[in-house]
Amino acid sequence: MATDIVRFLKPWRGYAADEKAGFEADTAAVLVDKGLAEYSGKSASKKKASKTRTSKEPDATSTVAPSAPSTNAPDNPDDDDEKP
Structure with a gap:
């Protein structure tokens, strides 16, 4: 998919005003449409030149992954110890 x-x-x-970033075309369109x-x-x-959208596109809050890495550790079935 195009960026x-x-x-x-x-x-x-996590993005500040006037900051630039690259997103997939559908995500970028939602961000632009939301202002x-x-x-x-x-x-x-x-x-x-071409502003066509379908009503099936999700809103910007659910489309883009967070900019920071997740702090949640992946589930490990071999690690049954309780964590604090």
Whole structure:
């Protein structure tokens, strides 16, 4: 899937306003549609020309993975010790 670069207009999930980041095209479209970001760079000109979305796209809060790594350790069936 194609990657689009967006520039954040408002803080969102660890990203500050005016920060740039790359997302899959559908995620970038949701962020732009919600007013959280705008297209940046090469993707800005081609996205302004075609703004088509379907109503089946999820909203931005459930689409993008968190920017920081998860602090939850993976389940290990060999490790049955209780953790604090």
